[in-house]
Amino acid sequence: MGNKEQGEFWNGRMGSAWVSVEDYIDRMLEPISSEGIRLAAAKAGERVLDIGCGCGTTSLQLAADGAAVWGVDISENMIARANEKDPGSAAVRFSVADAAVQKYTPDHDCAFSRFGIMFFDDPVVAFQNIRSGLKSDGRLVFLCWQAPANNPWIAIAGQAVQPFMTEGAPQPGPTDPGPFAFADLDYTRKILVEGGFTDINIDPVEREIALGSDLDELMEFQSRVGPLSGLLDTLDENTAQKARQAVMDAFSQHLSDDGIVASAAAWLVSARNSG
Numbered sequence: 001m002g003n004k005e006q007g008e009f010w011n012g013r014m015g016s017a018w019v020s021v022e023d024y025i026d027r028m029l030e031p032i033s034s035e036g037i038r039l040a041a042a043k044a045g046e047r048v049l050d051i052g053c054g055c056g057t058t059s060l061q062l063a064a065d066g067a068a069v070w071g072v073d074i075s076e077n078m079i080a081r082a083n084e085k086d087p088g089s090a091a092v093r094f095s096v097a098d099a100a101v102q103k104y105t106p107d108h109d110c111a112f113s114r115f116g117i118m119f120f121d122d123p124v125v126a127f128q129n130i131r132s133g134l135k136s137d138g139r140l141v142f143l144c145w146q147a148p149a150n151n152p153w154i155a156i157a158g159q160a161v162q163p164f165m166t167e168g169a170p171q172p173g174p175t176d177p178g179p180f181a182f183a184d185l186d187y188t189r190k191i192l193v194e195g196g197f198t199d200i201n202i203d204p205v206e207r208e209i210a211l212g213s214d215l216d217e218l219m220e221f222q223s224r225v226g227p228l229s230g231l232l233d234t235l236d237e238n239t240a241q242k243a244r245q246a247v248m249d250a251f252s253q254h255l256s257d258d259g260i261v262a263s264a265a266a267w268l269v270s271a272r273n274s275g
């Protein structure tokens, strides 16, 4: 998918679906997200860009740490939701924009993203553009996903729906825009160097994350924004029910007294504007 198709995707079904399970996503991601917010270390007097800010949760957290935050996202639905959540603080503003081409002034101390920067069709151009919004010593901090094999929280469903996929359906390449585009560290480093960043540091963040108190809660997420979403519309009702059941069966072994818990693995990336 190119940036235009990404725009259509995040402004179409996915935008409204994401808003509908926003609280679930925030709860689920918190053990990983908090590491990104901690490393960003936003403080009073700083200006921070939140790239692909979605419904604005991280923008509001960065602002609570004292920074003036500009959240940018290509999805109108998600920015509308972000504006609803903003208590009207002068420290936060949100814009619907393609972060890869948006014009920035070079006065930001930090560009941050929680899983919002793996969707550019030309990541080098996008990172060069994001860098244009940073001060000469500005920092970049983002979270991206490790490979699906290290992320059972989502890969379990991906495997369970495989038998229901149309035969010969195109499979995304490992660095194609999408959640796993930056799973390969060498590739990510190369993109950042070509994008004009230096002092690149990448650390794993691996956590057990909570996917809901029961299978019903889990299925809300899986069928709205997980691997089942989109697929269900292509199946007749009987087959769709079988696909739902396959996902529930696959997760049932992860059900415990604490609800459904599975492993998740992200990369926490930091870098500095090379000036």
Ligand SMILES: C[S@@+](CC[C@H](N)C(=O)[O-])C[C@H]1O[C@@H](n2cnc3c(N)ncnc32)[C@H](O)[C@@H]1O
Binding pocket: 003, 006, 007, 010, 025, 051, 052, 053, 054, 055, 072, 073, 074, 075, 078, 097, 098, 099, 100, 113, 114, 115, 116, 117, 119, 120
């Ligand atoms: C996986 S979601 C993450 C959203 C949010 N950061 C969060 O953690 O909840 C990816 C986000 O990137 C946004 N996005 C994708 N391509 C973009 C682009 N070119 N410019 C700005 N935002 C983009 C999507 O609209 C979506 O909100």
